[in-house]
Amino acid sequence: MRIVQAFTFEAAHRLPNVPASHRCSRMHGHSYRVELALEGKVDPGTGFVVDFFDVEAAFGPVLARLDHHTLNEVEGLSNPTAELIAIWIWDQVKPGLPQLASVKVFETPFCWAEHDGT
Ligand SMILES: Nc1nc2c(c(=O)[nH]1)N=C([C@H](O)[C@H](O)COP(=O)(O)OP(=O)(O)OP(=O)(O)O)CN2
Numbered sequence: 001m002r003i004v005q006a007f008t009f010e011a012a013h014r015l016p017n018v019p020a021s022h023r024c025s026r027m028h029g030h031s032y033r034v035e036l037a038l039e040g041k042v043d044p045g046t047g048f049v050v051d052f053f054d055v056e057a058a059f060g061p062v063l064a065r066l067d068h069h070t071l072n073e074v075e076g077l078s079n080p081t082a083e084l085i086a087i088w089i090w091d092q093v094k095p096g097l098p099q100l101a102s103v104k105v106f107e108t109p110f111c112w113a114e115h116d117g118t
């Protein structure tokens with residue numbers, strides 16, 4: 001069984017490795033959406049794969065490091081592309097939430113990166 005919990009955060013960033021002519025080389029902001037997918041068996045007692053409250057508790061401190069921050073200033077996110085934010089979130093969350101199966105980071109409703117640890 002796979003369950004998914006979505007979160008949002010607001011942040012600014014610039015992409016330092018694109019040409020100066022690329023509009024994302026300039027500082028700008030996004031309303032990001034993060035989807036955490038967790039996989040496991042449904043516990044017959046609780047009926048949960050993982051309690052959504054436990055997902056919130058595990059991700060909350062990570063979210064706080066991103067929300068209303070300049071992502072380039074977050075340690076490990078000097079080049080904050082959607083792909084590298086997804087990998088960064090995976091690395092932060094997976095140790096405390098072993099059922100984590102994928103992290104999706106949406107920069108817009110139409111553009112996202114998904115990381116499954118591979
Ligand atoms: N593979 C990737 N490509 C791009 C990334 C990325 O993270 N991975 N990021 C960007 C920029 O962050 C850019 O800001 C993307 O958002 P936006 O400019 O809003 O893109 P839109 O096409 O939706 O903008 P409109 O103004 O709506 O046309 C670029 N590429």
Ligand SMILES: [Zn+2]
Nearest residue numbers: 024028030107
């Ligand atoms: Zn951007």
